[in-house]
Amino acid sequence: MHTVVLTKGVPDFREGQVSFDEDGHLERGKTPTVMNPNDKHALRAAFQTRVRNGGHVSLMSMGPPGYQEVLQEGMRDVYADDLYLLSDREMGAADTWATAMTVATGIENLETQPDLVFAGFKTADGETGHTGPQTAYCLDWPMVTHVVSLDIDEEAGLLRAKRLVDGDVTEIETVEAPMPCFVVADPEFEPTYRKASHRLEHKQLREETQERAEDYEDVLTVWDHEDLNLDPDYIGLDGSPTIVAGVDPIPKAPSEREATVVDGDDPSSLEPVLDELTPFAAGD
Amino acid sequence: MTDHERYEAVVVGCGPGGAAAAANLARNGVETLVLERGVDAGSKNVSGGLIYAEESAPYTIDGLFPDFREEASERPVTENYIHNVAGDKVKTFDIGDLHHHDTAWADSVLRRRMDSWLARRVHELTRETGGGLLTEVHVTGLLREKGEIVGVTCEELDPIEADIVVAADGVNSELARDAGLMDWEDPDEWFQGVKAVAEMDPDVVDERFDIDEDEGEAHLFSGDLFDGVRGGGFLYTNEASLSIGTVFHLDSIAEERAEPQELLDSLLTHPLMAQWLGDDYHEVEYSAKLVPDSKKAALTAPHQDRLVVVGDAAGQMQAQGPIIKGMNHAVTAGALAAEAFADARSRGDPHRAGEFYEKKLHDEGVMDKLRPTSYRAVGKIGELGPIDGVANAVAESAVGRFGVRAAEGLVERAYNSPTLVSMIPDTKLPYVTLPTILGEELGERVTDENHVQPPELDDRIGDLTYDVGDPHIELVDNSFEASGTAVTACPVSAKDFGGGCYRDEMVQTNGHEEHLVSLDTQPCVECGTCAVVADTDWEHPAGGKGVEFEQG
Numbered sequence A: 001m002h003t004v005v006l007t008k009g010v011p012d013f014r015e016g017q018v019s020f021d022e023d024g025h026l027e028r029g030k031t032p033t034v035m036n037p038n039d040k041h042a043l044r045a046a047f048q049t050r051v052r053n054g055g056h057v058s059l060m061s062m063g064p065p066g067y068q069e070v071l072q073e074g075m076r077d078v079y080a081d082d083l084y085l086l087s088d089r090e091m092g093a094a095d096t097w098a099t100a101m102t103v104a105t106g107i108e109n110l111e112t113q114p115d116l117v118f119a120g121f122k123t124a125d126g127e128t129g130h131t132g133p134q135t136a137y138c139l140d141w142p143m144v145t146h147v148v149s150l151d152i153d154e155e156a157g158l159l160r161a162k163r164l165v166d167g168d169v170t171e172i173e174t175v176e177a178p179m180p181c182f183v184v185a186d187p188e189f190e191p192t193y194r195k196a197s198h199r200l201e202h203k204q205l206r207e208e209t210q211e212r213a214e215d216y217e218d219v220l221t222v223w224d225h226e227d228l229n230l231d232p233d234y235i236g237l238d239g240s241p242t243i244v245a246g247v248d249p250i251p252k253a254p255s256e257r258e259a260t261v262v263d264g265d266d267p268s269s270l271e272p273v274l275d276e277l278t279p280f281a282a283g284d
Numbered sequence B: 001m002t003d004h005e006r007y008e009a010v011v012v013g014c015g016p017g018g019a020a021a022a023a024n025l026a027r028n029g030v031e032t033l034v035l036e037r038g039v040d041a042g043s044k045n046v047s048g049g050l051i052y053a054e055e056s057a058p059y060t061i062d063g064l065f066p067d068f069r070e071e072a073s074e075r076p077v078t079e080n081y082i083h084n085v086a087g088d089k090v091k092t093f094d095i096g097d098l099h100h101h102d103t104a105w106a107d108s109v110l111r112r113r114m115d116s117w118l119a120r121r122v123h124e125l126t127r128e129t130g131g132g133l134l135t136e137v138h139v140t141g142l143l144r145e146k147g148e149i150v151g152v153t154c155e156e157l158d159p160i161e162a163d164i165v166v167a168a169d170g171v172n173s174e175l176a177r178d179a180g181l182m183d184w185e186d187p188d189e190w191f192q193g194v195k196a197v198a199e200m201d202p203d204v205v206d207e208r209f210d211i212d213e214d215e216g217e218a219h220l221f222s223g224d225l226f227d228g229v230r231g232g233g234f235l236y237t238n239e240a241s242l243s244i245g246t247v248f249h250l251d252s253i254a255e256e257r258a259e260p261q262e263l264l265d266s267l268l269t270h271p272l273m274a275q276w277l278g279d280d281y282h283e284v285e286y287s288a289k290l291v292p293d294s295k296k297a298a299l300t301a302p303h304q305d306r307l308v309v310v311g312d313a314a315g316q317m318q319a320q321g322p323i324i325k326g327m328n329h330a331v332t333a334g335a336l337a338a339e340a341f342a343d344a345r346s347r348g349d350p351h352r353a354g355e356f357y358e359k360k361l362h363d364e365g366v367m368d369k370l371r372p373t374s375y376r377a378v379g380k381i382g383e384l385g386p387i388d389g390v391a392n393a394v395a396e397s398a399v400g401r402f403g404v405r406a407a408e409g410l411v412e413r414a415y416n417s418p419t420l421v422s423m424i425p426d427t428k429l430p431y432v433t434l435p436t437i438l439g440e441e442l443g444e445r446v447t448d449e450n451h452v453q454p455p456e457l458d459d460r461i462g463d464l465t466y467d468v469g470d471p472h473i474e475l476v477d478n479s480f481e482a483s484g485t486a487v488t489a490c491p492v493s494a495k496d497f498g499g500g501c502y503r504d505e506m507v508q509t510n511g512h513e514e515h516l517v518s519l520d521t522q523p524c525v526e527c528g529t530c531a532v533v534a535d536t537d538w539e540h541p542a543g544g545k546g547v548e549f550e551q552g
């Protein structure tokens, strides 16, 4: 089994990490870059196949040289056997389409063709959720999205997945797909290890990957557009059909609303509040 | 036949008993899987604790795990005293002879550190056999096929088959219960241990006890400072902390409706403690656990089918007078069980391991330490009501008191006699009456002022925050008659305290009033007390859930 997991770096939006300027613009320089949180679910899904079915997990990203540390983070916190970074100036400022093109080429450039490619469900900064499906399209592979649990039948060359229908937890369907296949893991993905041998393997592999992450450069491959034989006109900014017409800052919530002070000790003062709320309680 | 995952040996629990069994199985080349429910071995475990290496024992912890003393223990115990307390009068005896009797060495330990060190070794050793150690797995019971035990069932894993299942799952062993070997019915088969760990700079420890860094002390306490509850207290020096605790007969706690945390506080605030605790008492952990009394609870045939039971799970916890020996026996039993399996396997009959194990326990003299003949002959008789009454009366009479004064040296010698202390009956006489008289007649007044203010129960609970998951204990009978004892006996509950596990209340129903008990398992420290003193359906929480001790 060879699996590839796609990831990218995003600003660390957690409280205490992220910083904004006075106008509410993100300060990239002051905000650390971390692995897109949703991609960790994808990596966990890939790790599960590694534990249960053996093989090899490659973690791949397209981005600036600093993304090396994002790859290292994935290797340390979850798992990876080796790392691929697709990086040079020509690839910069790519939209989701140009990214998908580049990444798909990266995948095709690997020594062995993977059986599975995993992506996370949308990024914390772009929030588009396009890159994964577009990459599947470039590869011309079947794709299963919103996957919450996964079983591989290697002999039959099939994967069996439970997925959320319409991304909704209330409806779950089981699907089968031939491999190679593209899998988008849902944030609800739960790896399961019900066998002692799997847990022992998990424990061992976790120890190994943490050690490996300390010297991650040894297993890191960096490819530029020439390595991938990519025409600069089709990648990066030049290859991006998306036109960003403008960015509307989200206005701050007006703080000077009329406020009514309610005395909590006086039940009668709560009546008007209840009257106000009643229509919402009905669900409209 | 169902297609189960299979290992040659499954060891349940990685305390000293499980660790010893696993290490010895691995050394014999047996493919061994160890399952431990804590997030880390030791995160569930509490002991006093002094671990003894007995000269007469076939296995010791440092024999099985070289470097144990350098890496995993705290301080060697070089001095051992017992203090007989009567009010503020104290008579101290040096019980070094009893301590050193049959002792190659004895070290103080903190279980989180000790057990997680052992677990790392165990994982390395068992890994080489094709097995290994897994934490956060709660073994729920025995897997049976055609009525015969063939493996274990788990909450987090599918059932696992094995040629031998070693139940080293400690006190309140769900496996021993499932096999019908243990019930949790009689409070007089158990002690309850409660303990506080107080932080202290190593230099301060050295100074207050007047010891070097490679020395340590053990102090035991008995007499009238525990409201007549049968049992005693202890204080042991660690590298950078003190372990201070109490061990009482559970039936006595139940009868007296004693509050365990208050008994601990009585010890902590006694003037005698001032010299050691100083003005800067900082409690870092409060913990509790049941302790079996081997004299009554040790299984004479601790096995069934492919199951062998070792350590606390088999009741192998010896109270040698005031000295508590559980960990060393768990180690010996675990290693003997492994040896028995290796023997049985080499004879081509692995399923006879249990029988061999039982024989080894007898041949190696372990059984006689756990259930001494001298206690059966003398101690048990002493527990009969009339005799106890007479003995108490004599001891308290002028004659008795005169005897004590006249024979001070003899009393000290008696405390140091392993045979005599093993005969001690479970009555007030040795635990309360005699020590009190000793204190009164021979003791000196302690004039130090003790400024220690032990934390309130809710602060103690507050320091132990954790996710218990689903409630793991169910109240079967919530009437006060059936389960009310838990309100006081539970070490994290107290009468008129709302923040603990057990509460009692008067409830009006159909015109009459009922005295009922309610249970909230959130603050539970999994001590096991209410499994015995209340009518409950008692299980351990799921793997990784529940209390997590940092010290132990």
Ligand SMILES: Cc1cc2nc3c(=O)[nH]c(=O)nc-3n(C[C@H](O)[C@H](O)[C@H](O)COP(=O)(O)OP(=O)(O)OC[C@H]3O[C@@H](n4cnc5c(N)ncnc54)[C@H](O)[C@@H]3O)c2cc1C
Binding pocket: B012, B013, B014, B015, B016, B017, B018, B035, B036, B037, B038, B041, B042, B044, B045, B046, B047, B048, B049, B050, B051, B052, B137, B138, B139, B140, B168, B169, B170, B171, B173, B174, B192, B193, B194, B195, B245, B246, B247, B288, B289, B290, B291, B310, B311, B312, B313, B316, B317, B324, B325, B326, B327, B328, B330, B540
């Ligand atoms: C306050 C106090 C003071 C003590 N003082 C001393 C002393 O000074 N010296 C001494 O020698 N002894 C002392 N003891 C007794 C000693 O702690 C025990 O006898 C000893 O720990 C027994 O070892 P064990 O390996 O049998 O069980 P434990 O050490 O209890 O280990 C059992 C292990 O099994 C795990 N487990 C339990 N159930 C399951 C399950 N269902 N699935 C998976 N894992 C499970 C537990 O998490 C634990 O790690 C004291 C005890 C107490 C409470």
Ligand code: SF4
Binding pocket: B473, B486, B489, B490, B491, B492, B493, B501, B502, B521, B523, B524, B525, B526, B527, B528, B529, B530, B531
């Ligand atoms: S609820 Fe029961 S097991 Fe839990 S701490 Fe209280 S007495 Fe012990």
